[in-house]
Amino acid sequence: MNIDFEINIYHEDYHNAGSASSEIKKYLTQLGLNPKFIRKIVISSYEAEMNIVIHSLGGKLKLDIIGNHIILTSIDKGPGIRDIKMALTEGFSTASKKVREMGFGAGMGLPNMKKNSDKFEIKSSPKGTIVRLSWVIE
Template sequence: MTENFLKRYSFNIAANDFINAGKASSAIKGNLKSMGINAHIVRRIAIISYEAEINIVIHSLGGQLHCDLYHDRIVITSNDVGPGINDIEMAMTEGFSTAPESVRELGFGAGMGLPNMKKYSDDFKITSGSNGTEIVITIFL
């Protein structure tokens, strides 16, 4: 974090917690709206943070979602503990999903999470290994 850092919102996300899925991204959206952030930016951040949160719930053993506010940008960071992503290029393909059928029956796991995160970001970085995945997304203000 640099000298133009303003605030951090952090949330612990539990694996398979579909009852609370979406609460962290809703809180981020509400906080940004109350700060007077541009509605278009808030919408992009809401989509990105929701997709990141749902991916943690579906595909990991749990993790954290952070929203860092700076004077010139907002950075969403998703860190999870889990098996990682075997083929990032394939996972970035719209409609590709490794979600189990039980998750799809709940209406999740359509394979749009990572593509949507990248689509609505200004900068998208993903690293994944056998211990988990980290996604860092930047939106410039």
């Protein structure tokens, strides 16, 4: 099975934030995958989506299913993560006060993605950040 689709996500588009993850959830549910397994992917895609909305200049989420692997890739247009090690620390956040008041910026985004995926890879430069998460289909 080779399937892929991608969804554009825009900076500060809080109104639609979550809809890409909702599409992903619907799609994986249609495939008949285990709900607990879907939950892990959806938590990760939600965090990836919110990171693009809050921190980036815009980007996209891409879902690929290759053989028995699900690969979720988050690609944004920058400005990049200055200190990836810090960004991976639970509770560390660079989110603004305004964003925190909305309930974001818990500093759990990347840690949640790492925790909920089988494989976590991240690359970042001022030109953009790519996070690649993968799972073996349970």
